[in-house]
Amino acid sequence: MHIVVCVKQVPDTTNVRINPETNTLMREGVESIINPFDEFALEEALKLKDAHGARVTVISMGPPQAEVVLREAMARGADDVVLLTDRAFAGADTLATSYAISQAIKKVNARPDLVLFGKQAIDGDTAQVGPGVSEFLDCALVTYVKSIKVEGDTYTVETQMDEGVDVIEGKMPAVMTVVKEASTPRFATLSGWMQAKKVEIPRWGAKEVKAEAAMCGLEGSPTKVVKIFAPPVKTGGVRMDGREEPSAAVDAIVKLLQDKGVA
Amino acid sequence: MADAPIFIDPAKCRGCKKCITACPFDALYMEGKLAVVKPDECRACNACIKACPFKAITSTAKAETKKANLGDFKGIWVFAEQHHGKVQEVAYELLATGRRLAKDRGCELAAVVLGHNVKDSASHLIAAGADKVYVVDQPELAEYEANVYTDALNQLIAKYKPEVILAGATAVGRAFFAKVAVRARTGLTADCTALSIDKESHLLHQTRPAFGGNIMATIMTPNHRPQMATVRPKVFKMTPPDAKRKGETLLEALKLVTGDTRIIKAERNASNVNIAEAEIIVAGGRGLKKAENLEQLKRLADLLGGVVGVSRACVDAGWISASHQVGQTGKTVCPKIYLAFGISGAIQHLEGMRGADTIIAINNDPHAAIFNVADLGIVGDLFEILPMLIEAVEAKNNGAK
Numbered sequence: 001m002h003i004v005v006c007v008k009q010v011p012d013t014t015n016v017r018i019n020p021e022t023n024t025l026m027r028e029g030v031e032s033i034i035n036p037f038d039e040f041a042l043e044e045a046l047k048l049k050d051a052h053g054a055r056v057t058v059i060s061m062g063p064p065q066a067e068v069v070l071r072e073a074m075a076r077g078a079d080d081v082v083l084l085t086d087r088a089f090a091g092a093d094t095l096a097t098s099y100a101i102s103q104a105i106k107k108v109n110a111r112p113d114l115v116l117f118g119k120q121a122i123d124g125d126t127a128q129v130g131p132g133v134s135e136f137l138d139c140a141l142v143t144y145v146k147s148i149k150v151e152g153d154t155y156t157v158e159t160q161m162d163e164g165v166d167v168i169e170g171k172m173p174a175v176m177t178v179v180k181e182a183s184t185p186r187f188a189t190l191s192g193w194m195q196a197k198k199v200e201i202p203r204w205g206a207k208e209v210k211a212e213a214a215m216c217g218l219e220g221s222p223t224k225v226v227k228i229f230a231p232p233v234k235t236g237g238v239r240m241d242g243r244e245e246p247s248a249a250v251d252a253i254v255k256l257l258q259d260k261g262v263a
Numbered sequence: 264m265a266d267a268p269i270f271i272d273p274a275k276c277r278g279c280k281k282c283i284t285a286c287p288f289d290a291l292y293m294e295g296k297l298a299v300v301k302p303d304e305c306r307a308c309n310a311c312i313k314a315c316p317f318k319a320i321t322s323t324a325k326a327e328t329k330k331a332n333l334g335d336f337k338g339i340w341v342f343a344e345q346h347h348g349k350v351q352e353v354a355y356e357l358l359a360t361g362r363r364l365a366k367d368r369g370c371e372l373a374a375v376v377l378g379h380n381v382k383d384s385a386s387h388l389i390a391a392g393a394d395k396v397y398v399v400d401q402p403e404l405a406e407y408e409a410n411v412y413t414d415a416l417n418q419l420i421a422k423y424k425p426e427v428i429l430a431g432a433t434a435v436g437r438a439f440f441a442k443v444a445v446r447a448r449t450g451l452t453a454d455c456t457a458l459s460i461d462k463e464s465h466l467l468h469q470t471r472p473a474f475g476g477n478i479m480a481t482i483m484t485p486n487h488r489p490q491m492a493t494v495r496p497k498v499f500k501m502t503p504p505d506a507k508r509k510g511e512t513l514l515e516a517l518k519l520v521t522g523d524t525r526i527i528k529a530e531r532n533a534s535n536v537n538i539a540e541a542e543i544i545v546a547g548g549r550g551l552k553k554a555e556n557l558e559q560l561k562r563l564a565d566l567l568g569g570v571v572g573v574s575r576a577c578v579d580a581g582w583i584s585a586s587h588q589v590g591q592t593g594k595t596v597c598p599k600i601y602l603a604f605g606i607s608g609a610i611q612h613l614e615g616m617r618g619a620d621t622i623i624a625i626n627n628d629p630h631a632a633i634f635n636v637a638d639l640g641i642v643g644d645l646f647e648i649l650p651m652l653i654e655a656v657e658a659k660n661n662g663a664k
Contacts, residue, residue, distance in 0.1 A: 011474070036592055063303065090303045091268070098445055122591055123474055126453040131409070131441035140523030141409040143438035156527075160586065162434045162539065163346065164531040170524035177438070180592050181585045218268055218307050222450030222487035225306055228287045228480045231472065231617075239634065242625070242643025249641045250651045253602075253623055254659065256639050260621055262543060262567055262600055263656050 001054040001150070001172075003045040003114045004105050006133070007038035007073060009066040010123040034069040037118025039185040041178040044148050045116055046077045046186065052150060055079050057108050061089065061101055067201050074196035075188030082108065086205035088213065093221035094124075098132025100216060103209035105137060113172040114155070119144060119179045127177065134175035142174055146181040267300045268307035268323055275319030285314035335424050336488040338371045339364055342416070342430035342440070343388055343396075345376060350384045352540065353431030353496040358392040360458060360499045361429060364467070365394075367460040370426065373397060377415050379405035382514070389510030392502065396512045397423070401519065407435050408522035413442040418517050420447055425489045427467050429458070432493035433539075444491050450484035451491040454595075456498055456618070467492065472614075496540050497597035498618065536570045538587060543569025544598045546589060546616070547577060550605015550626060550645055554582035559649050560604065566656045572596065574612050590615035604645045608633030625649075 011030045045056045058073040060066045061084040070081035084104045092100060105115060115137065117130035127143075134141035142157055146165070149156045150172075159166045160179050188196070206216050214220060242249030257263040271282075278296035290304035291311060298311075298319075312320045341361045343354035358374060365372040374393040376384050378400065385396040399415050412435075420428070420443070428443075430436040432454045444451035456479075457470035466483045467490045473480050484490040538544060545564040547557060557571065564571050572589040573582070589596050591611035601619035606612060608624070608631055616622070617636050624637035625645050634640035641648065 087302055091306050093450065094441070095445060095448070095450065125473065126441075127437050128441035128444070128451060128453055131438045132445040134409070135413075135442045135445035141438065141442060142524055143409070144434055160434075162537045164529065166526050166530070167528035168524050169527050174523070179585075180588075222448070222484050223452060223482050224485060225287075225308055226468065226481045226483055227308070227310075228473075228478050231479050237634070237637050237640055239637075239640045240642070241629075242641040242648055243627075246643055246647045246651060249625075249643055249648055250655050252639060253641070253648075253652055254655050256621065256623060257567070257600065257656075258659075260600055263659055 001048065001052055001114070002109050002112045003048060003054050003056050003116060004108055004112045005038070005042050005045045005056060005058045005073070005078070005116045006101055006105075006129075007042065007058055007060050007069055007118070008035045008121045008123075009033070009060060009062050009069045010035045010121055032065070032068070034072055035118055035121045035123075037120060037122070037178065037180065039118070040180060040182040041116040041118045041176075042073055042076065042078070043183055043185040044145070044178050045114070047183065048114075048148060048150060049077065054113075057082065057112075059084060059101065059104050059108065061085070061097065061104070064203070070201055071196040071199070072188060074199060075192035076186055077192065081199070081201055083201050083203045084205075084209065085203050086216075088206040088211075088216045091218035091221060092216065093223045094126050094128040094132055095222055096216055096218075096220035098129050098136055099220060100206070100209065100211055101129065102133045102136030103211045104204055105133065107204070107209050111173055113153075114148075115139075115173070115175045117175070117177045119177045130175055130177040137173075137175060140170050140174040141176075142168055142170065143177045145176045145178050148176070267302035267305050269300055269305060269309070269311065270321050270323050271298050271300060272319045272321070273297050275317045277317055277319075279316065281314045281316060282311035282320060285310045333486070333488055336426040338373055338423075338425050339368065339427040340373050340375055340425040340429070340489070341393070342428065342436065343374045343376045343384065344431055344433060344435055345378050345381055345384060348378065348381055348384065350376070350387060351431055351433065351496075352501065353433060353436075353494070354388070355391045355501045355504075356496070356499040357429045357431065357494060358388065359502040360494070362392040362502070364427065364458060364460055368426070368465060371395060373425070375416065375419060376400075377404045377412055379403075382512075385510075385512040387504065389508050389512075390504035390506050392508070394510050396510060397515055398512060399515045399517055401517070403519050403522070406526050407439070408524060409439055409442055411519055411522045412439050413446055414520045415517055416443050417446045419515065420489060428489045428491050430491075430493050432495045436493050440491060440493055447489065447491075449487040449489060449491060450482075451493070452482045452484075453493050455492045455494050458492060458494070466490065495595055495597065495618075536586070538570055538572050538589065538596050539594045541570045541572075541596065541598050543567050543600045543602075544572040544589070544596055544616075544619070545569050545602045545604070546572035546574070546606060547604045548574035548606030548612075549576040550607070551577065551582075552605075554580070556646075557582055559653065563602070563649065563653050563656065566653065566660060567600075569598070569600070572601075572616075574606050574609070603633050603637070604649060606633050607631045608636070
């Protein structure tokens with residue numbers, strides 16, 4: 001079995017702010033982390049490797065410094081990693097990103113058994129690249145996966161839908177996106193880190209993955225950002241001290257609930 | 264090295280820095296007395312080109328190859344997601360917004376229903392604002408399967424060429440629309456919080472939060488059709504149905520691909536509440552101290568006809584399943600009322616609930632961040648206030664009977 005896991009390095013969004021004077025993103029000093037949902041995808045892949053034996057390849061698309069997340073993945077147990085990096089990819093929206101990643105996957109293996117993504121990245125929150133890749137790879141798509149079982153060429157997965165859990169069956173290959181309800185990601189081992197530190201990480205650009213220029217980066221992106229701005233700030237909130245007289249606080253809550261047509 | 268999407272003519276640049284102020288992406292900086300662009304950061308929004316008083320900046324992007332047939336695409340569509348014949352509320356919310364957009368664009372509004380035994384839904388969709396309803400009613404569509412649904416909608420897009428398509432950002436809508444957009448080779452904007460038709464370009468302006476809600480971005484799809492967007496449930500308001508509205512129902516018979524996967528079991532039980540659809544959420548955080556105290560929240564939620572939400576801490580502690588989690592790694596909710604007990608308000612949590620109409624927060628820490636977004640913030644002991652509140656609501660309910 002060959003499993004490809006796609007991970008993204010993201011800014012720790014808790015620290016991204018907009019400069020109110022210039023209306024620009026302030027990225028200085030923002031720490032980069034492995035997208036939390038991708039950690040669950042990697043963990044599912046490593047669990048399948050533990051249970052059945054599998055080759056786990058991890059791909060990341062991003063700037064050269066995204067290498068860090070690939071070393072982390074390797075230290076946890078990935079067999080090989082690839083960094084997809086090229087200025088030609090800059091400014092890619094979800095269509096151009098899905099295309100570039102699918103080209104890289106095809107170079108890794110024309111037909112991997114499973115391709116796993118986190119359900120979404122916390123910087124863009126679109127949840128579109130996994131499904132997009134399934135389209136370019138022309139294979140099955142299963143989203144919001146919380147557990148994966150494999151027997152022969154058949155998979156059985158539980159998916160977290162809005163109204164409950166579905167159990168879904170299908171034949172590999174498939175692209176899956178994994179949710180937080182899956183297992184807790186493992187830590188890297190010390191020996192894993194020792195190995196991962198030394199590995200030379202292959203860097204592929206548009207040419208290496210045979211990506212057409214017209215489908216990459218800005219040119220290959222149908223969506224255009226027209227403007228960005230700070231979200232409106234909530235004002236006019238009422239503050240009460242309910243420590244001395246909790247009953248007054250309760251009355252205020254009940255009154256507000258009533259005003260809003262509740263209770 | 265790829266060229267930057269813009270070129271700054273050093274002979275014309277006077278170092279006035281107006282372009283740096285204008286750039287929303289921090290992609291320009293000063294090198295000595297000249298403005299310089301960072302090719303990786305520049306998103307070709309062209310804000311600097313307009314801002315430059317000396318016409319020193321030009322776009323290097325090749326003239327966009329305009330698709331000659333853009334004008335062939337007409338009308339606004341809403342994907343009316345249904346489960347076992349019941350149309351999801353978000354579809355009605357989108358039809359209300361779709362009505363407004365169709366008026367501004369001067370075009371028709373249509374709903375699309377994919378499913379089996381779903382013909383009855385057409386009249387509801389017309390009452391909710393649709394001029395036309397496309398119905399594909401076939402056994403293959405009884406349950407959602409990504410590839411089959413994508414096939415069906417893409418066949419309809421190819422045949423009728425809508426200019427805009429909207430869907431709810433539900434578990435189904437988000438995943439399947441991403442496939443549809445890629446197959447149609449067009450753009451898709453997820454989780455929009457505002458939609459409008461631009462008066463000049465007649466394009467759909469799609470506004471959405473990014474970077475964990477720290478910034479808002481307005482996006483458009485100028486040269487590809489259809490223009491596609493998803494919207495989270497409860498972001499837009501429904502309008503009351505008008506049973507007198509007239510509309511046309513078109514039944515489409517399609518030859519569809521075979522599905523890649525099949526559902527062998529669907530577990531639906533009361534504990535699987537969809538907090539994203541809830542109107543009232545009674546939420547708790549670390550301040551609850553132990554799992555047993557969630558019972559009191561449940562009690563209040565039941566009394567108010569709401570559901571229980573929690574911050575990440577409660578899920579990580581194993582008190583409750585992750586389907587109740589509100590926030591960045593949980594769900595985004597937009598209820599009418601959000602009651603937060605013992606939630607400090609980490610930004611990841613705030614991102615998931617700041618869309619609530621009314622936020623009531625109770626916390627013993629006067630400096631808790633949750634108070635910054637609360638309409639009513641109460642500094643106090645939740646163990647004192649919560650039981651009293653339950654009692655008060657109970658008394659009200661009994662009094663009403």
